[in-house]
Amino acid sequence: MKALGHLRVLDLTRVLAGPWCTQLLxxxxxxxxxxxxPGSGDDTRGWGPPYLRDxxxxxxxxxxxxxxxxxxxxxxxxxxxxxxxxxxxxxxxRQSDVVIENYKVDQLARYGLDYPxxxxxxxxxxxxxxxxxxxxxxxxxxxxxxxxxxxxxxxMSITGERDDRxxxxxxxxxxxxxxxxxxxxxxxxxxxxIAHRERTGQGQHIxxxxxxxxxxxxxxxxxxxxxxxxxxxxxxxxxxxxxxxQVFEASDGHVIVAVGNDAQYAKFCEVAGRPDxxxxxxxxxxxxxxxxxxxxxxxxxxxxRERTVAWWVTALDAATVPCGPINDIAQAxxxxxxxxxxxxxxxxxxxxxxxxxxxxxxxxSASPASxxxxxxxxxxxxxxxxxxxxGLDAGxxxxxxxxxxx
Numbered sequence: 001m002k003a004l005g006h007l008r009v010l011d012l013t014r015v016l017a018g019p020w021c022t023q024l025l026x027x028x029x030x031x032x033x034x035x036x037x038p039g040s041g042d043d044t045r046g047w048g049p050p051y052l053r054d055x056x057x058x059x060x061x062x063x064x065x066x067x068x069x070x071x072x073x074x075x076x077x078x079x080x081x082x083x084x085x086x087x088x089x090x091x092x093x094r095q096s097d098v099v100i101e102n103y104k105v106d107q108l109a110r111y112g113l114d115y116p117x118x119x120x121x122x123x124x125x126x127x128x129x130x131x132x133x134x135x136x137x138x139x140x141x142x143x144x145x146x147x148x149x150x151x152x153x154x155x156m157s158i159t160g161e162r163d164d165r166x167x168x169x170x171x172x173x174x175x176x177x178x179x180x181x182x183x184x185x186x187x188x189x190x191x192x193x194i195a196h197r198e199r200t201g202q203g204q205h206i207x208x209x210x211x212x213x214x215x216x217x218x219x220x221x222x223x224x225x226x227x228x229x230x231x232x233x234x235x236x237x238x239x240x241x242x243x244x245x246q247v248f249e250a251s252d253g254h255v256i257v258a259v260g261n262d263a264q265y266a267k268f269c270e271v272a273g274r275p276d277x278x279x280x281x282x283x284x285x286x287x288x289x290x291x292x293x294x295x296x297x298x299x300x301x302x303x304x305r306e307r308t309v310a311w312w313v314t315a316l317d318a319a320t321v322p323c324g325p326i327n328d329i330a331q332a333x334x335x336x337x338x339x340x341x342x343x344x345x346x347x348x349x350x351x352x353x354x355x356x357x358x359x360x361x362x363x364x365s366a367s368p369a370s371x372x373x374x375x376x377x378x379x380x381x382x383x384x385x386x387x388x389x390x391g392l393d394a395g396x397x398x399x400x401x402x403x404x405x406x
Contacts, residue, residue: 007025008096010089011100014036018102021186029370037077046061046063134209146177157233186206189206224240237256243286357371
């Protein structure tokens with residue numbers, strides 16, 4: 001049994017936050033119908049290179065970016081600016097449990113595809129809107145790109161090297177963290193709304209904002225600011241509240257040492273051949289190490305620099321001190337742990353033969369995630385959906401295509 005196999009999701013999203021949410025729901029079994037603009041589709045289809053290569057090793061039009069967030073979905077092309085297209089989407093919504101969209105605030109109301117209109121026809125409908133700044137507030141109409149949100153939401157103020165060091169200054173994350181986290185929060189919200197509907201029979205509108213999520217996910221850094229009254233700054237690869245918890249340069253690369261308590265710190269000092277640093281009253285307790293980090297860290301840097309990454313990882317692992325190398329993505333994907341956890345999957349693809357993907361990390365014992373569909377070609381399932389979901393015959397589909405509604 002698929003965990004969400006009883007649900008149909010109408011996906012009116014593109015780029016990342018919305019597609020990430022709907023891919024998660026699709027992996028768990030929901031029938032996700034992705035509605036795309038005829039001729040071009042999801043913006044990320046063109047966000048390459050790299051592009052998937054076909055069986056003759058030619059570059060296709062399937063961008064890796066698009067492939068990352070659209071597994072297990074069916075694609076239908078519909079022009080929502082066309083009256084017939086709007087009617088199709090409304091009919092699909094009536095056959096769906098959930099609608100998820102990430103258009104600008106109030107934009108879908110012009111087409112009669114907003115929550116009040118669709119909910120009037122189906123009060124059980126769950127409708128999730130994802131925008132940059134939400135449906136309310138003075139910034140509700142502002143564009144909400146992840147990069148902008150990382151900056152305005154405070155994330156970049158705590159990410160990057162300290163201003164007084166080489167390379168200092170604000171940095172964005174290597175992936176679109178506010179998009180991805182919003183997609184995950186949205187999926188949780190949808191599941192909560194489904195649970196509520198099962199008890200009450202009532203659908204609802206979910207208002208998700210990248211800015212809200214960006215602030216919420218700052219977690220302990222928010223509390224550091226609220227409790228102290230001072231905004232935390234950038235600490236590079238160091239931790240604001242724990243020492244030593246950072247990257248160190250070894251003789252042949254870099255190693256992460258993540259000491260989480262005083263006992264682990266003492267073990268680290270033993271492995272490093274500096275047990276005296278575990279007895280020094282300035283460093284015995286973490287609170288004191290944080291206060292004296294500018295004294296302690298250079299001493300530890302000098303010791304770590306004497307040996308290789310492999311030596312430190314082996315020795316610290318043996319001493320049960322948390323540590324690890326800094327791998328590139330290819331190295332991370334090649335780790336034996338990836339195979340042991342089933343984190344790499346290959347799905348059949350009509351152009352490439354197969355497409356390599358990273359699996360969903362959720363491990364459910366009774367209803368695990370499944371992988372049945374590669375990210376669809378643009379409009380790949382248009383006829384299938386119109387026929388099987390809406391019951392249209394070949395003549396009606398031909399007429400819609402001739403009218404450029406699909």
